[in-house]
Amino acid sequence: MIVYMTQGQKTVLSRITVEGLPLHYLSVGRGYFARRRALHCLRQLYDSGVRRCICADVYLLSLAKQVDITSYPVLPLRLALLGSLLDILCPGGLQNAAAVLRCGPGGEETARAALMVLARRARYVQLDMEDPAALAAELLKGHEYETLNLTDYTIGAYGQNLPGDGLDTVIGAMKQADTIVIGSPLYWHNICGSVRNMLDRFYGKVEDGELSGRKLYFVFQGAAPEKWMLEKAEYTMSRFARMYGMEYVGMATNKAEAKKLSEKI
Numbered sequence: 001m002i003v004y005m006t007q008g009q010k011t012v013l014s015r016i017t018v019e020g021l022p023l024h025y026l027s028v029g030r031g032y033f034a035r036r037r038a039l040h041c042l043r044q045l046y047d048s049g050v051r052r053c054i055c056a057d058v059y060l061l062s063l064a065k066q067v068d069i070t071s072y073p074v075l076p077l078r079l080a081l082l083g084s085l086l087d088i089l090c091p092g093g094l095q096n097a098a099a100v101l102r103c104g105p106g107g108e109e110t111a112r113a114a115l116m117v118l119a120r121r122a123r124y125v126q127l128d129m130e131d132p133a134a135l136a137a138e139l140l141k142g143h144e145y146e147t148l149n150l151t152d153y154t155i156g157a158y159g160q161n162l163p164g165d166g167l168d169t170v171i172g173a174m175k176q177a178d179t180i181v182i183g184s185p186l187y188w189h190n191i192c193g194s195v196r197n198m199l200d201r202f203y204g205k206v207e208d209g210e211l212s213g214r215k216l217y218f219v220f221q222g223a224a225p226e227k228w229m230l231e232k233a234e235y236t237m238s239r240f241a242r243m244y245g246m247e248y249v250g251m252a253t254n255k256a257e258a259k260k261l262s263e264k265i
Helices: 032-047 058-066 074-089 108-119 132-139 167-176 193-202 227-243 255-262
Strands: 002-007 012-018 021-028 052-055 070-073 098-103 124-129 179-187 215-221 247-252
Touching (some): 002 058, 032 058, 132 179, 132 215, 167 193, 193 227, 247 255
Parallel strands (some): 002 021, 052 070, 098 124, 215 247
């Protein structure tokens, strides 16, 4: 039997049946103890004879490896089944249809593979390569603005004292603005490290309410993020805005949302 392993709110092992095929389903929660429990579940499965695992998240591959279960990333399987899935969902075909395939940072190779499947069925296919900078440009269209790429500045983790620290420059630019847009790609199910470092470093360096009177927008882009990932990131940003006195206006995860949010600027 095979175990299907994916990220979830908590670690739970159950059994499911897909098209008559019985599977063990292991949902792995976040945190040290959740992963410990997942390892315990995998050892039980190994003892019962399970030797193969399909992982929905790449970072889970290492868990299966620790108990000598051969693991396979789910993405190639999804691509292999994409054609059959389209035939089921669209039995009449897509000859007169137009399809838009959206892709986040790092997903270009997979998107192009999926594009080949769609191109054999749809009359017109468009590959939309979105990124946080493009969403910010859509959000701020018609307005003059300055762009600061955090990766161009030395901003260490909280507690570090690195030479040439650039956080004061970033904070100074934010104080001069009346509208602030923070953008981040989705890395490892969360806000990227450069943005996270900046948020952490505000503590103790910027007084509560010091950015009052300003509006904060958040653009967050990733390949097929799950609902909990978006909710977690937006909670962080809205809490950050409230702590330093800003009005949190909202989050955009695609061009349509960015265009709608731009009406509030």
